[in-house]
Amino acid sequence: MPRDEHLEGIYYIQGRDFVDAGVVSSEIKKRLKDKGITEDVIRKVAVITFEAEVNIISYADQGTIQLFIEPDAITVEATDIGPGIDDIELALQEGYSTADDSIREMGFGAGMGLANIKKFSDVFELTSEPGNGTCLKSVVRLDSE
Amino acid sequence: MRLADIRDILNAKVISGEEKLDIEITTAFGADLMSDVLAFARSGCLLITGLSNPQAVRTAYALDISAILVCRGKALTDKFVNIARELNIPILWTQYIMFEVCGRLYQEGLIGCVRQIADTEDKRIA
Amino acid sequence: MTLETLAEKLGLKCKCCWEKLKTTEIRGGYAGDLLSDVMANSHAGAVWVTRQVHQNIVAVALLKEHAGIIIVQGANPEKDTLEKATREGIPIMVSDLPEFELVGRIYQLLENG
Numbered sequence: 511m512p513r514d515e516h517l518e519g520i521y522y523i524q525g526r527d528f529v530d531a532g533v534v535s536s537e538i539k540k541r542l543k544d545k546g547i548t549e550d551v552i553r554k555v556a557v558i559t560f561e562a563e564v565n566i567i568s569y570a571d572q573g574t575i576q577l578f579i580e581p582d583a584i585t586v587e588a589t590d591i592g593p594g595i596d597d598i599e600l601a602l603q604e605g606y607s608t609a610d611d612s613i614r615e616m617g618f619g620a621g622m623g624l625a626n627i628k629k630f631s632d633v634f635e636l637t638s639e640p641g642n643g644t645c646l647k648s649v650v651r652l653d654s655e
Numbered sequence: 656m657r658l659a660d661i662r663d664i665l666n667a668k669v670i671s672g673e674e675k676l677d678i679e680i681t682t683a684f685g686a687d688l689m690s691d692v693l694a695f696a697r698s699g700c701l702l703i704t705g706l707s708n709p710q711a712v713r714t715a716y717a718l719d720i721s722a723i724l725v726c727r728g729k730a731l732t733d734k735f736v737n738i739a740r741e742l743n744i745p746i747l748w749t750q751y752i753m754f755e756v757c758g759r760l761y762q763e764g765l766i767g768c769v770r771q772i773a774d775t776e777d778k779r780i781a
Numbered sequence: 782m783t784l785e786t787l788a789e790k791l792g793l794k795c796k797c798c799w800e801k802l803k804t805t806e807i808r809g810g811y812a813g814d815l816l817s818d819v820m821a822n823s824h825a826g827a828v829w830v831t832r833q834v835h836q837n838i839v840a841v842a843l844l845k846e847h848a849g850i851i852i853v854q855g856a857n858p859e860k861d862t863l864e865k866a867t868r869e870g871i872p873i874m875v876s877d878l879p880e881f882e883l884v885g886r887i888y889q890l891l892e893n894g
Contacts, residue, residue: 528835528837529861531837532837532840532841532843532844533840535840536840536843536844539844556820556844557820557821560820560840560844564816604729605708605729605732614688616816616833616835616837617688617814617815617816617819617831617833617837617838618817620815620816620818622815622817622818623817626817626821630821683881684879684880684881685879685880685881686880687813687814687818688814691814695854703881705813705815705818706815727818727822752811753811753812753813753884754810754811754830754884755888757812757881757884757888758810758884758885758887758892759888760881761881761882761884761886761888761889762885762888762889762892765881766882767879767880767881767882767883768879769854
C-alpha cells in the first residue's frame, strides 16, 4: 500500500458525466510528464486511467481516482460508489459488457476496459461489493517495458 | 478477388465457411459500429470489423453480407463461432489492424461500398 | 507527409486548427470506432480515422497524441467536439468517403511517400 506521502492527486469523477470523460486522465498524464516519467510508463498509465475513468462514468454514481508516485512505481486507485460488479470473473472477460446502447454508440462498452487495465498493469487488484461500489488498484513499475 | 485470396493477403485464419472460400468479393465495408453497417453497407460486401460479438454476425446476416473479416486479433467466443456456422457466414480472422487490412485490400483492388438510403439504386464508390 | 498535403490530396475539409495542418507530420494511421481499442492500440503521430463525432474523441486523440482526426462518410463533428478540439489543438477533418475507401487512399499515399 503506497503511503500518503506519495499521493500526488485525488481526482473526483461524476457518474454519467460523459462530457468530461478523459479530463482526469489528461490531468494525470500532464502531471506525470512534468515529473519526467518515461513515455512507456505514461502510455500505460494513460490507458489505465482512461478506462478506469470511463468505467466510473459509465457505471457508477460517483468515484475518485488517486494517483501515487513512488520512487519505483506509479499506482492508480479508482474507487467508486455505485452498483458494483456482481461477477468479477465475468467482468474481466474480454468482450463482456453491461453497457447500454447509448454507451455503446459512443464507442465505449466494448467490454475491453478491465481487460486492458489488467494487461497494462504490473499489479492489478479489483474488489467490489455489489450494491455499494468497486475499488480498483493498478501498479505500473517504472522499470517495466 | 476470392475470399481465399483475401485470406492469403492478410495471413488470415478461416474460422468458419471453409467451403465458401471461392466466393467472389469486390467491395468492402469497414466499421466497428453495427448501426453504421446497417445504415450504409451493401449486401455482398466483405465486412471488416474489430467487433467480435454475435451482434456482428447477425448484422451481416440481416444484410446478406458475404463474409466477415475480424481484425486486430480479437478473441472470438464459441458463441460467435457457433452463430456464424449456424447462419452460414464465412469468418476470417487476422491480427492486422483495421488500417492495415483496409490499406492492403484497397491496394489489391477491392473498392468501398455505400448504400444510400434515400436512393432507389445502390451507388458504388469507384 | 503533413496533414496539409494529405488534406489536399484527399479533398478533406478541415473543421478546426487549420494553422496546424502545415506543421503536423503524420506517422501512420489508425482506423476504429471503439475507444478502448484506439486507446490500447493506436500510436502517437497517427492520423485517426473514425465515424465517431462526439467530444470524447478529442480526449482520446489528446491522450494518444494523434496527428489529427478524420471523420468519414461526411459525418459532422458535434459543436462541443469542435470547441474542445480547438481548445486542445487537435485538427479535425472530414471526408465524404466511407472508411474503407479513405483508409485505402491514405495507406497508398503513405506507402508511396
